[in-house]
Amino acid sequence: MxxxxxxxVLMDAGLEGSLxxxxxxxxxxxxxxxxxxxxxxxxxxxxxxxxxxxxxxxxLGLRVPQVHLEVAAMGSLDDAQREADLAMVERHIKLCxxxxxxxxxxxxxxxxxxxxxxxxxxxxxxxxxxxRMAEFGAQHGFSIAIENTMDTRGDEMSALGRxxxxxxxxxxxxxxxxxxxxxxxxxxxxxxTNVQGISMAEAVRQCGDRLIATHIDDNHGVKDEHIEPFRGxxxxxxxxxxxxxxxxxxxxxxxxxxxxxQPMDAQVHWLEGVLATTQWLLGR
Numbered sequence: 001m002x003x004x005x006x007x008x009v010l011m012d013a014g015l016e017g018s019l020x021x022x023x024x025x026x027x028x029x030x031x032x033x034x035x036x037x038x039x040x041x042x043x044x045x046x047x048x049x050x051x052x053x054x055x056x057x058x059x060l061g062l063r064v065p066q067v068h069l070e071v072a073a074m075g076s077l078d079d080a081q082r083e084a085d086l087a088m089v090e091r092h093i094k095l096c097x098x099x100x101x102x103x104x105x106x107x108x109x110x111x112x113x114x115x116x117x118x119x120x121x122x123x124x125x126x127x128x129x130x131x132r133m134a135e136f137g138a139q140h141g142f143s144i145a146i147e148n149t150m151d152t153r154g155d156e157m158s159a160l161g162r163x164x165x166x167x168x169x170x171x172x173x174x175x176x177x178x179x180x181x182x183x184x185x186x187x188x189x190x191x192x193t194n195v196q197g198i199s200m201a202e203a204v205r206q207c208g209d210r211l212i213a214t215h216i217d218d219n220h221g222v223k224d225e226h227i228e229p230f231r232g233x234x235x236x237x238x239x240x241x242x243x244x245x246x247x248x249x250x251x252x253x254x255x256x257x258x259x260x261x262q263p264m265d266a267q268v269h270w271l272e273g274v275l276a277t278t279q280w281l282l283g284r
Contacts, residue, residue: 003278004253008033011258025272029063031253054099066103066213067096075110075126090136103143103213105187108166112158119159127178134181145187145213146172150195167196169206185212191219200239215255226257228274
C-alpha cells in the first residue's frame with residue numbers, strides 16, 4: 001500500500017498547488033477530486049487542460065490512479081436525466097485517460113423507491129448503467145469502482161424504510177456479479193461503513209479481491225465527517241491488517257475534508273501531520 005489523499009485536501013491552493021505541496025511533503029499519490037475534474041471538463045479546452053494535469057502528475061512523480069467521477073443517476077427511472085449523466089461520465093472518462101488515471105469511482109445511486117416494484121426496476125436500471133460504464137471503460141483501458149453508501153439518517157423514506165442501496169458490501173457484489181466485467185470492482189469508503197455499524201476489518205474482508213480503490217476517512221459512527229484517521233472511532237490497526245490479509249497493494253487514499261480558510265502555512269502543517277500519522281499506521 002502507499003499513501004495518498006484526494007486532491008481537494010488543500011482546496012485553497014488549487015489543483016496544481018495542492019499536488020505540488022503533497023509531493024513536497026512526501027505523499028506518494030492521490031485521487032483527483034470531483035471538483036477538480038469538473039474544472040478540467042469545464043475549461044475552454046478540456047483536452048489541453050487534461051494534458052497539462054497529466055504532465056504535472058508525471059513531473060511530480062505522483063501515483064494518481066483514481067478519480068471521483070460524477071454522482072451520476074445510475075439507477076434513475078428518468079431516462080433523459082440518466083442518459084445525460086452517463087454521457088457526461090463517458091466524456092470525463094476520456095479526459096481521465098488523457099491524465100493517466102485508471103479507476104473511476106461511482107456511487108450506486110437510485111433514489112428512494114416508493115414501492116417494491118419500483119425498487120426492482122431501479123435495480124435493473126442500475127445494473128444496465130454500470131454495465132454501460134464498464135464496457136465504455138474497457139474500451140479506454142479504464143476500470144469502474146462502485147462505492148459503498150450508508151443508510152440515510154434524514155427524513156427520506158423508501159419502500160424499504162430509511163434504507164439506501166449499497167450500504168452493505170454484498171449488494172455491491174450483486175451488481176458486479178450481474179455485470180460480469182473484469183474491469184469492475186469496489187471502492188471502500190471506511191467512513192460509510194463506520195456509520196453503517198460495520199467494522200473496517202470486516203468490510204475489507206467482504207470486499208476481498210474486488211477492492212480496487214479506497215476512500216479512507218474516520219468519523220464517530222453517527223454521520224459522515226470525513227476526518228483523518230484516529231480522530232473518530234474506527235479501529236485502524238485491525239483495518240489495515242485486514243487490507244494486508246486480502247493482499248491489497250493499492251492506494252490508501254485519504255478522502256478527508258480540507259482545512260479551508262486558514263493560513264496556507266497552517267493548512268500545510270496540518271497535512272504534514274496527517275501524512276506522518278498515515279505513514280506510521282501503514283508502517284505498523
